[in-house]
Amino acid sequence: MIKRFLTIIFSFIGSLQVFSQNTEIAVQSDSIPLVEAITQIESKTSYHFYFRKEWLDALKVYKGLVKPPYDYGLIGKLLLNTRLTYYVDGNSIILLYNTNVITEPSIAHSLDNQRQDFEEDDVFFENENNKNDVENRLVTIGNRNKYVKGKMSTVAGYVTDIESGEPVEGVFIYLANPMIGTSTDENGFYAISIPNGQHELIVQSVNMIDTKRRLMVFSDGTMDIKLEPDQIALNAIIINAERERNVKDTQMGLAKINYEDIKVVPPLLGERDIVKVATLTAGVQNVGEGSAGINIRGGKADQNLFLLDGTTIFNTNHFFGFFSVFNTDAIASMELYKSAIPAEFGGRLSSVFDIRSKDPKNDKIFLTGGIGPVTSKLMIEGPTFKKGPTFMIGGRATYSDYVLQQLKNSSLKNNNASFYDVITKFEQKINPKNNLTFTGYFSFDRFQMASDTLLSYTDFEYTNRALAINWSHIISDKLQGDFELGTSSYNYGLGYDLLPTKAFNLDFFIKEYKLAEKLDYYVNEKMNFNFGLEAKLNEVNPGDKYPVGEQSLVAPEKIANEKGFEVAPYFSAIYNYSDQLSIDAGLRYSIFSVLGPASVNEYAEGTPLSKEFITGTKEYRDNQLIKTYHGPEFRFSARYSLNDNSSIKASYGRTRQNIHLLINSASIAPTDVWRLSNAYIKPQVADQVSLGYYKNFYAKHTIETSVEAYYKTIKNLLDVKVGSDLQFNPYVETAILQGKGRSYGIELSVKKSRGWLTGWINYTYSRSLIQLNGEFPEEVINGGVFFPTGYDKPHYINSVTNYKFTRRLTMTLNFVYSTGVPVTYPVGKWNFKSSENLFYSERNAFRIPDYFRMDLGINIEGSHKIKKMVHSSWTFSVYNLLGRDNIYSVFFKVEDGVVNGYKLLVFPTPIPTITYNFSF
Structure with missing residues (x-):
């Protein structure tokens, strides 16, 4: 309050020097004093005006102007053609004379x-x-x-x-x-x-x-x-512009995360992770402790599109989900679209993670890095030479098995794990009309497993590769274009060598080649157009198995590659009908072609897809058309402002997905196999409607609130038959079921973004259901009625509380609670030949215990002196502060004729870490 008062006083004193100038204002017979107009506004709103009375004594305004809505637009009209300006602090509106301060430009x-x-x-x-x-x-x-x-x-x-x-x-x-x-x-x-x-x-x-x-x-x-x-x-x-975005934007279901948001969340094992921060926003969940994959609004983990500078990243996890593959130091921002996905994006049902890397600094060389118990990282950026391209190169690497040593499972402690990733970016400003950027990315993970682990192989490694070339070009003063050429791939290989006669390697890859063009046409302040074309070529190698060593008796095998080509033109328009109403409507049309070479299995008519009913195969030559799927994807959203601080929004969106990750558990694994839509696997199609209410409270500090409800249906939702082998399966269509999906929920969010105490809290109620009611008995699950998916978690609460003791010392407390995931339990047993056998419940009829975790982080900044050569900070964090035994999964095994139940715990004890960060 004192700062506000002093600001007003100093502004008034500064303006006295120029107040001697006179202003002539035309006075009409139906005019009223400006002071009276302000009094009327104060009586009908929570605004309080501050000004010197003599500034307004001679000013009159047309009384017809003083009518609802009583917003900043009205204030701007009242002050038009005067020498008065204003700025806003909470509910206080401060008028200034001959002072260039503005918080709400009329355009x-x-x-x-x-x-x-x-x-x-x-x-x-x-x-x-x-x-x-x-x-x-x-x-x-x-x-x-x-x-x-x-x-x-x-x-x-x-x-x-x-x-x-x-x-x-x-x-x-x-x-x-x-x-x-x-x-x-x-x-x-x-x-x-x-x-x-x-x-x-x-x-x-x-x-x-x-x-x-x-x-x-x-x-x-x-x-x-x-x-x-x-x-x-x-x-x-x-x-006010940034904090009003929650209310003013037409876009809903958007979570925008930047580096400042990441800094306030306690690091996991010494690493600040932009994807992990996303799981602390409303509507975003994962299956459990250290699990790979994210579930958004009841969607599967493969229904999320991750883009790094426009290029797809297929596997976003290091070390089975403990870390993401993105080096946060190299990331500028991430926009997560959960609904009303813009028409320029397609290919996944549930969400888009649009991740943008930092632009390299162009004035001098900068070096940043960090040292922790698990990883170390280093990044260098700056200009190459005068007027030459700027560059950024960043990398991370592990150098210890600290994580594995914290696990309770003694067999897992004997394993070895390592990973590293590298990101590079070059930017060249060719001339004022053309800008060119190159982004390259590579990540590598390797594991060596002990023979008594749950896995059936001993060596495992996987890599991500991505390259994006982006050209921004100004075509005219109203038309701008962005052109992108990109390629990305994901490869994994696993091997077994404990028995020389059974030693083998198995390789898999998926590749994507992308060409995209986006044009933006600015008509005027009310209308903008966005249109373009996206083309993708995908190639999948489902499996290539070969023997290792001269003693191996494993026969070499290979499953034929899959190929698919998708082209999608799109168009959208934003129309600001009035200050209250804004509309964003678009259409994307997806055309997906399944291409040869391929050998397509043929099955007897009127029989289920099963190997015993195969009647032959049909051969297709290279690039021969096998099947085409196409359809429209409508996108619509609207915002209606109730006043300056609140609005309601509604949206509808259809999305299509032609590439599928075959998962036989709730959590994804690096060994899961991607497959394309084909003659038997149909594209998944989702329709989502959303409705939201948004309100900001401008008290001493900004508080943003929102409530969003959604309802989503899915056609051809993929599931797998129990016990199916998805790896290296040439008859994969026989292992797949497709049915209907249904999810719905409500998300409540409160965020405080200013002051010594900041943070947010979210509550999500979400249901995710699936119906598998096929034509044949083996295609019917749970009697053909809707039942919970393996990632259905009705209640989910998370919060982040950050307290700033001083400019250098901050403490953050992170809290997560969720309902346990569904599980199928044995409900009875019977004996046969002195061995116990089990009767199981209906699929996903029970749940594991609820999940609860609290994390603590303390950050100590170095001196804030500008001229320091080296800036540094220390971060202390404790993951699972209370040491709760959160169960990851429950499973049962028949051992010596007796059924035994087991539970898997990942981090049952607190895990402390300390990290040193530096930059110069």
């Missing part, structure tokens, strides 16, 4: 997700170190020969941090008169349409020093802006 348009530039005859680039020289210089924009008085021209460019070269998101760029403004997107890009002529452009941002530019605009052109960090940020001045 706030930003072309989302673009990385682009413009080119014109006269281009201005900042190289001056003197701030006053830059601000006082008159910058000419465009071509003098194209000047038309009164015509609107577009000025565009990038806003970056002058020290790091990083783009600055959420910067307000505006003219005070006429009141026209915009803000930068996540890439620091802005575009603003202003009248030709001379103007003063004002630039404001949180944590950056405000600046301005004097412009002479002749026609369309560009101007890049570099901002200096403000080391003393004024807490009293709040820029």
Whole structure:
């Protein structure tokens, strides 16, 4: 409160120097004093206005303006053509005279997700170190020969941090008169349409020093802006754009996670993990302790699309799910779409994880790293040479079996495990219209298993590879394009060598080649179009088995590769009908072709798919069309603002999936096999409707709240027959069942983002059901009625609480609770030849005990001196602080004729870690 009061006083004193100027305001017979209009607004809202009375004494406004909605738009209209501006702090609206402060430009348009530039005859680039020289210089924009008085021209460019070269998101760029403004997107890009002529452009941002530019605009052109960090940020001045996104955006079901969000979550085994942070958001679950795969809104783990700079990553887990494959130091942000998925994305039913790597710094070389008990990491970034490309290279590696030594299972302690990953990025700004980036990624995992583990092999390794080339091109002042060429692959190999006569290796791979083109057309402040085309070629090697060593008697075998080609054009439009109503509608049309070469099994008519009913095979030559699946994917969402602080949103979306991970348990494993839709396996199709209410409370600190409900149905949902062998199976269609899926739920979320105490809490009620009611008895499960899937967890609560004791010392407490996953138990037994045999319940009729975990993290920052050569921090964390025995799974074995039950615990004791991080 004291800071707010001092801010008001200093602003008033500063404005007294210019108050002697007179302002003439036209007075109409049906006008009222501005003071009276403000009094009416205060009586009908929770706003409180602060101003000097003499500023308003002579001002009158048209009384017809004072009507609902009583929002910032109305305040802007009342102050139009005056020398008054305002900013907002909670419910306080502070009027200022002749002071360039603004929190709500009347036009706030930003072309989302673009990385682009413009080119014109006269281009201005900042190289001056003197701030006053830059601000006082008159910058000419465009071509003098194209000047038309009164015509609107577009000025565009990038806003970056002058020290790091990083783009600055959420910067307000505006003219005070006429009141026209915009803000930068996540890439620091802005575009603003202003009248030709001379103007003063004002630039404001949180944590950056405000600046301005004097412009002479002749026609369309560009101007890049570099901002200096403000080391003393004024807490009293709040820029509202970011916190209002929860209410103002049409998009729903979106979780946006950046590096700042990751920093407040206790690291798992010394590693901060962007994917693990996602599991602490509403509607996102996993099966259990250390499990691989994520389940979103009742979906299977393979129904999530993970993109790194636009390229698919098939296996996102290191060490069977304890870590993700993404090096957080190299990641700028992640956007998770759970509903209303934009039309540009397709290929998975439940969600899209759009992960973007950091742009390399362009001013000097930076080195960052960390040392922990499990992993070490190092990243270097900077320019190669003057005006050359910038680069980033980062890597992580394990160097101990610390994790395995914490496991309770004595046999697992004798195993060896290691992994590493490397990410590289090069960026070249060719000219103001063209930007080129190259992203490369590689990860490697290897395990050596003891002979008494639950696995049937002794050596196992898998790799991810990805390469993405992205070209951003400005076609015109209203049309921008992004073009991507990418390839990715996932390979695994496993081997057995304990018995030389049975020694073998088994290899598997899946590859994807992708070509995508995206165009954005900016019509005006009310209308934007987005359209493009995505093409993918997938190739799968389901298995290649061969003997190892001269003594091996294993016969070499190979399953024929699978090939599929998908093309999907799409179109979407965003229409801002009014300040209250905004609509986003789109259509994506998926065409998937199954291609040869292939040998397709043929089965007797009127019989189930079983090996004994095979009548022959049909051969297809290379690239011969076997079957085509196609269909529309409609995408629609709408937002209606109730007031400045609350809104309701609704959405509908259809998604299709032509690539499937065959899983015979609730959790995925690196050895699970990807297969394509074919003559017998149909694409999965999901329809989801969602409805949400969003409200922000602007008290002393920002509080965001939301409630979202959803209902989803799935056609051709995949499951497998009990006891089926999915690895190296040439008759895989005989092991698969397809039925109907149904999931529904409600998600409640509260987030506090400012102050010494920050964090969030989420509650999710979610059901995930499946119905398997085929034509033949062996295709009917649980009597053909809906029953819980293996990942159905009705109740899920998580919270993250972060308390900042000082600027250098913070403590975080993380809490997770969920219902136990379904399980099938034996309910009876019978004896045959002195051996016990079991009767089992219906599938998934019981549940394992509920899951509960609490984690603690303490972070100690080094000195915050700007000129330090090395910046460092220490992180202390304890995983499973209370040492709870969370059961991962329950299983039964017949041993010496007796049935014994077992439970598997992964981390039954607290696991402390300490990590040292540095940068210079």
